[in-house]
Amino acid sequence: MLEDKNQERTALEQLGEFGLIDHLTQHISLTQKSTVRGIGDDAAVLDFNNKKTIVTTDLLIEGVHFDLSYMPLKHLGYKAVMANLSDVYAMNATATQITVGLAVSNRFPLEALEELYAGIGLACKVFNVDLIGGDTTSSTTGMLISITALGEADEANIVYRDGAKPNDLLVVSGDVGGAYMGLQVLEREKAVFKVNPNTQPDLSPYSYIVERQLKPEARKDIVELLKKLEVKPTAMIDISDGLSSEILHLCKSSKVGCNLFEDKIPLDPTVISACEEFKIDSTLVALSGGEDYELLFTVAQDDFEKIKGNPNMTVIGHMTEESEGAHLVTRGNAKIPLTAQGWNSFEKE
Amino acid sequence: MLEDKNQERTALEQLGEFGLIDHLTQHISLTQKSTVRGIGDDAAVLDFNNKKTIVTTDLLIEGVHFDLSYMPLKHLGYKAVMANLSDVYAMNATATQITVGLAVSNRFPLEALEELYAGIGLACKVFNVDLIGGDTTSSTTGMLISITALGEADEANIVYRDGAKPNDLLVVSGDVGGAYMGLQVLEREKAVFKVNPNTQPDLSPYSYIVERQLKPEARKDIVELLKKLEVKPTAMIDISDGLSSEILHLCKSSKVGCNLFEDKIPLDPTVISACEEFKIDSTLVALSGGEDYELLFTVAQDDFEKIKGNPNMTVIGHMTEESEGAHLVTRGNAKIPLTAQGWNSFEKE
Numbered sequence: 001m002l003e004d005k006n007q008e009r010t011a012l013e014q015l016g017e018f019g020l021i022d023h024l025t026q027h028i029s030l031t032q033k034s035t036v037r038g039i040g041d042d043a044a045v046l047d048f049n050n051k052k053t054i055v056t057t058d059l060l061i062e063g064v065h066f067d068l069s070y071m072p073l074k075h076l077g078y079k080a081v082m083a084n085l086s087d088v089y090a091m092n093a094t095a096t097q098i099t100v101g102l103a104v105s106n107r108f109p110l111e112a113l114e115e116l117y118a119g120i121g122l123a124c125k126v127f128n129v130d131l132i133g134g135d136t137t138s139s140t141t142g143m144l145i146s147i148t149a150l151g152e153a154d155e156a157n158i159v160y161r162d163g164a165k166p167n168d169l170l171v172v173s174g175d176v177g178g179a180y181m182g183l184q185v186l187e188r189e190k191a192v193f194k195v196n197p198n199t200q201p202d203l204s205p206y207s208y209i210v211e212r213q214l215k216p217e218a219r220k221d222i223v224e225l226l227k228k229l230e231v232k233p234t235a236m237i238d239i240s241d242g243l244s245s246e247i248l249h250l251c252k253s254s255k256v257g258c259n260l261f262e263d264k265i266p267l268d269p270t271v272i273s274a275c276e277e278f279k280i281d282s283t284l285v286a287l288s289g290g291e292d293y294e295l296l297f298t299v300a301q302d303d304f305e306k307i308k309g310n311p312n313m314t315v316i317g318h319m320t321e322e323s324e325g326a327h328l329v330t331r332g333n334a335k336i337p338l339t340a341q342g343w344n345s346f347e348k349e
Numbered sequence: 350m351l352e353d354k355n356q357e358r359t360a361l362e363q364l365g366e367f368g369l370i371d372h373l374t375q376h377i378s379l380t381q382k383s384t385v386r387g388i389g390d391d392a393a394v395l396d397f398n399n400k401k402t403i404v405t406t407d408l409l410i411e412g413v414h415f416d417l418s419y420m421p422l423k424h425l426g427y428k429a430v431m432a433n434l435s436d437v438y439a440m441n442a443t444a445t446q447i448t449v450g451l452a453v454s455n456r457f458p459l460e461a462l463e464e465l466y467a468g469i470g471l472a473c474k475v476f477n478v479d480l481i482g483g484d485t486t487s488s489t490t491g492m493l494i495s496i497t498a499l500g501e502a503d504e505a506n507i508v509y510r511d512g513a514k515p516n517d518l519l520v521v522s523g524d525v526g527g528a529y530m531g532l533q534v535l536e537r538e539k540a541v542f543k544v545n546p547n548t549q550p551d552l553s554p555y556s557y558i559v560e561r562q563l564k565p566e567a568r569k570d571i572v573e574l575l576k577k578l579e580v581k582p583t584a585m586i587d588i589s590d591g592l593s594s595e596i597l598h599l600c601k602s603s604k605v606g607c608n609l610f611e612d613k614i615p616l617d618p619t620v621i622s623a624c625e626e627f628k629i630d631s632t633l634v635a636l637s638g639g640e641d642y643e644l645l646f647t648v649a650q651d652d653f654e655k656i657k658g659n660p661n662m663t664v665i666g667h668m669t670e671e672s673e674g675a676h677l678v679t680r681g682n683a684k685i686p687l688t689a690q691g692w693n694s695f696e697k698e
Contacts (some may be wrong), residue, residue, distance in 0.1 A: 038550055040602070041510050042439035042587055043405035043500070048397055054386060055450040056392035057482060063489040064452075090391035099406040101495045102451075103413075133406060135495075140412040144488075146450050147405055151392070161390050238391060253389070299535035318431060 006073045008107035012138075021136050023110070024117045032096045033150060038094065041200045044132035046097060046150065052158060054095075054151035056087040062142030069187040073112055075214045076145070077119025084149035085127055086218040088292040090238035091160070093153035093209030095134045095137055095218075100123065101146035103139035116145075127220055157232065159297070162252035164235035168298040170317040171233075173305065175266040177282065180289020181274040184205065208270040210334070216293045222312060223295075229306045233297035244287035245340045246296050248326055254298075257320035260338065262330045264316040287328070288341060358458035359502070361487075370485050373466045381445045381479045383501060393481035395446060401440075401507060402502035405436040411491030419535040422461055423495070426468025428566065432589065433498035434476055435567040435642040439587035440509070440559045441575070444503035444567075446481045450495035452488035465494075476569055506581065508646070513584035513603035514582065516574070518646040519666040520582075520656065524570045524615040525592055526631065527640020531555065531562030541555040543546035557619045565642045570645075571661060576656045593636035594689045595645050597675055599668075603647075606669035609687065611679045613665040637690060 015023060030038050036045040046053070050267040059082050060066060068076070081098060088095040100120060124131050124335070128150070189201040195253065205208055218238075226233065235254050237246045243265070251258050265286045275282040298319055299307065307313055318331075364372060369660055370388070379387050385394040385557055395402070409415060409429050417425070430447060437444040451470060453462065473480050478498070538550040553561050567587075575582065584603050586595045592614070600607050614635045624631040648656065666678075675687040 036504075037509065041401045042436040043442075045440070045497075045507060046402040046404060048402060049399070049505075053395040053397060053402055054392045054501075055395060055446070055482060055497075055499065057484050057495070059450040059452055059484045059486050059493075059495060061452055061486060061488055061493075064487055093392070097404070099404060099497060101406050101408040103408055103410050103493065135402060135406050135408045137408050137410060138413055139410055139493075141490045144361040144408075144410075144493060146406070146408060146454065146499040148404070148448060149392075149401075150404065153394075155385075155396075158388065158394060236391075243671075249603060254639070275623050311599075 008186045009111060012104070012106055012108065012110060015110065020110070020113070023132070024043045024113055027052050027121060028131045030130045030132070031128065033131055034096050035130045036297050037215040039134070040268035044097070044099070046132070048152050050157050051152040054088050054091050054153060055148065056084055057146065057148045058083050058087070060145045062144065063185070070190055071214060072107060073115035074119035074122070078336070079088035079214070079216055080122045080147055080158070081123035081127070082121055082216050082293055084147045084220045085129065085220070086238040086240065087093060088151035088220055089220055090222045090231065090236050090295060091151065091153065092157055092223055092236060093151040094131050095127060095149055095151040095220070097130045097150040099132060102134065102136045103144040105139050105141055105143070108143065127218065128258045151172040157278035158232050159236040161235050161237050161250055164250055164256050164298040164319050165300070166256055166319050166321050167236050168300055168319045169304060169315050170258060170260065170296070170298055170319060171313050171315050172239070172243070172294055172296050173264065173313050174292070174294045175271070176239060177269045177285040177289050178209045178212035178268055178296060179216060179291035180285050181271050182211070183243045185210055185274065185293070206270065206274065208230045208268055209274055212291055213291065216291065218293050219295045225312060231299055231303045231306050233299050236297035237294060239290070239292045239294045239296055241290045242288040244338050247338060248340055250298065251297065251326045255322045257322050257324035258317055258326040258338070260317040260328050262328055264314060265293065266314040266316070287338070306313060333347070351407050358460060361457065361459060362457055365525055366457065366554050369459070369462070372567070373462060374480070376470060377480050377582040379481070380477065381480045383445050384479045384481055387482070388483040389474045390524060393446070393448070395481070396650040397501050398499040399505050403442045404438050404497065405433055405438050406495065407436070408431050408498045409494045411493065416539070417492070419539055420563060422464035423468035423471070426465040427472045428563070428565055429494045429496055430469055430472035430476070431565050431567045433496045434478065434569070435589065437498050437500035437570045438567055438569055439644060440500065440502065441506055441572055441582065441585060442500040444476060444478045444498055444500040444569070446479045446499040447499045448481060449483035451483065451485045452493040454488050454490055454492070457492065458600055476567065479581055481648065508582045508585040509585050510586050510599055510602035513599055513607055513647040513668050514547060514604050514649070515668050515670050517668045518581050518653060518664050519596070519607060519668060520594070520626035520646050520648055520662050520664050521588070521615065522568050522644045522662050523641070524617045524620070525588060525641045526563035526610070526638050527558045527617055528565060528633040529634050530620050530627070531558035531560070533627055534559055534623065535562060536618060555619065555623065557617055562640065565640065567642050568644045574661060580648055580652045580655050585644060585646035588639070588641045588643045588645055590639045591637040592645065593687050596687060597689055599645065599647065600671070600675045603668070604671045606671050606673035607666055608669060609666040609677050611677055613663060615663040636687070
């Protein structure tokens, strides 16, 4: 439905691997002080001086993590970078470099990879990171993207998952559930398109959630904001798998429990109306729908005054002793154990 | 032919992604001083103090880079790490950490991934590197491994590809062509096995070249030896694609030409006899067969005395002015232009 049938096509075989890499990376510029040498040797060389180095890797696989029938390649490149930078920001660190591993079958022409690299390049530019290396190879089936992101931080500023204490406040940036509902809308339009390829979908009522799915933004701004507010979270994680699963990660690593309040979970009005339309519970979407790339963190109670009323973050609960477990406190004041799949509705207390 | 039909099988679905990661990484220990935090957070944290950081990424894809019908999974894990460490050593650096991205379809049971990780773990132990993170996900088809390796070096010791000068000597470690001929033997046995599954192949005459294919060793020892000999190469690259292609990389990056002498190329006797058996020219195999993971480097003429007669390295040619081009000087003293595919036999001078 988003495909342009009249695009130019240059077969990848015409370029060869090294020609392809040269072509795709010709507009890559290096801006990070810590990048000594980028693409073009056996490895890149970085200089982090006295800062600590942060490293994270993610794989994105066609048919598992993305569907090219509604994900434009430029957006895919952008989103793949976001998923990685988000992990660096979740350490309260600055992202500085990425490497990109790319496997593609020869059904993709050069122009498709140019689009993908345009998205990768845009993400690098907007978030001020250098593309310093990678590997490009053929695949027997679909497309696969593997990104490793590096970052830097002063040791004193790094935030791990294991520092949350009982009574710390649980805070989330932005709002959640949007990326998942955007996916529902896109999946529905794909099904409609299959039946009648002449329909032109009107996605304008869903533009917020579709954008959350197709062009998420990693929350570099939240890391900067916390620094400005002089708040160092006690623990932090990014929301890639859904609020519930991430809360359980924080609880497990920090050896604490948690009370999450259903009525505090920040939802965009578009998410609420889409949930009504699709007849899905909006709390379940918030807890289990992933890919929001918001930051979830805990702060000491003493820091509450500094973050109170800030439109970029919402206090959604507090940590407890580990023995108390992790629970959702519903609007009806019932306590339901959180599970990685959202909550376990069979096990009410 | 190497498959054990009676193995235990535990389905991956039984563990879930996080259970799987916990299980596979439970025996991982961290030994590098520069590893501050490994697996288990959004990202790993490293501390390289005043050294430079080296980063390289490689993708290995089933059906493109490996064939599981004759590549045991433990060897695959080991080899995947070698391919990456080799790039770090080619910078004259010390490898310190790796991250592993793994995509597998559910046709692989847990025990298969344990084998793979056993190979990865062994490589880490032997080469003294820490496994610090990664991503594990499902794939729609085969297996894919993406490894990023990090290393460290003092700035003054790093060797790039672009430092070779005219009259520098061209040197290769070990011998070449073995991995390619090992692959030919394994491919032939696979074809025999398809016709008659009861045959038991006798690979003993080919043990050296089969091992070169299935269990290559990155040349950390050469980096250490060069240091001991007080030789800093002017340029260096590892041999993953074949001697010819790597020489052309050095020439292009360093803006020099090269004369490679056919009679100097180090070949193991097993490679020569296998070439005779398979009726393939051994020089073509040396030039175009890849995956030897030897180091190819250039040294100033002044350093010749230090490396002369060393059994671990062979002088195979010398660099020239760029305008002279890159050539193979044959045993018959003909000069043939080198191409990325070996040599261009249609273009004799």
